[in-house]
Amino acid sequence: MKIKQEQDKLVICKCCGSNACYESEFTTQEGPINTWLCMTCGFTSNSTMTEDSEGLKQTLELTADLIKDLRQDHDGLAWFPTAITMPNKGMIFPEPIKGTKDWGWTVVKAIPIPEDEQEKYPDPTNPGTFYKNKMDMKNLKRYDKLEFMDAAEEMGMFINKK
Ligand SMILES: [Zn+2]
Numbered sequence: 824m825k826i827k828q829e830q831d832k833l834v835i836c837k838c839c840g841s842n843a844c845y846e847s848e849f850t851t852q853e854g855p856i857n858t859w860l861c862m863t864c865g866f867t868s869n870s871t872m873t874e875d876s877e878g879l880k881q882t883l884e885l886t887a888d889l890i891k892d893l894r895q896d897h898d899g900l901a902w903f904p905t906a907i908t909m910p911n912k913g914m915i916f917p918e919p920i921k922g923t924k925d926w927g928w929t930v931v932k933a934i935p936i937p938e939d940e941q942e943k944y945p946d947p948t949n950p951g952t953f954y955k956n957k958m959d960m961k962n963l964k965r966y967d968k969l970e971f972m973d974a975a976e977e978m979g980m981f982i983n984k985k
Pocket of ligand 1: 836837838839840841844861862863864865866
């Protein structure tokens with residue numbers, strides 16, 4: 824679907840007003856699509872997320888209730904907090920803060936699976952191969968809802984080590 828990435832730039836976030844909203848433009852067979860991910864509040868949207876669109880319908884079907892409840896609408900587009908899984912690095916997702924009505928970001932980091940245990944973790948997308956990392960669910964780190972950048976750094980989103 825994504826054919827050519829035109830450009831990336833930082834714009835003002837429609838959700839939190841920070842100037843760290845990352846805008847990307849793609850050329851697709853259906854025409855240009857803009858995507859946004861704010862590094863301050865972690866909200867994301869794209870130019871196909873209009874009311875009654877197929878893209879929004881699919882998102883609502885696949886998305887957890889908390890994320891749906893946090894939806895914001897700006898200029899006719901729906902925005903949601905993002906959730907990111909990078910199998911070799913970790914995950915970031917929004918979570919309610921216990922004892923409050925508020926929410927924040929949770930980071931889980933990937934840790935290596937000992938070689939003699941890897942056969943217990945088959946990779947369904949590559950039959951015959953096994954995962955080398957798993958999510959360390961015992962060690963969660965929590966961040967304020969406007970600290971998405973710190974959460975992303977903690978997960979290792981910006982480090983391209985192999
Ligand atoms: Zn924002």
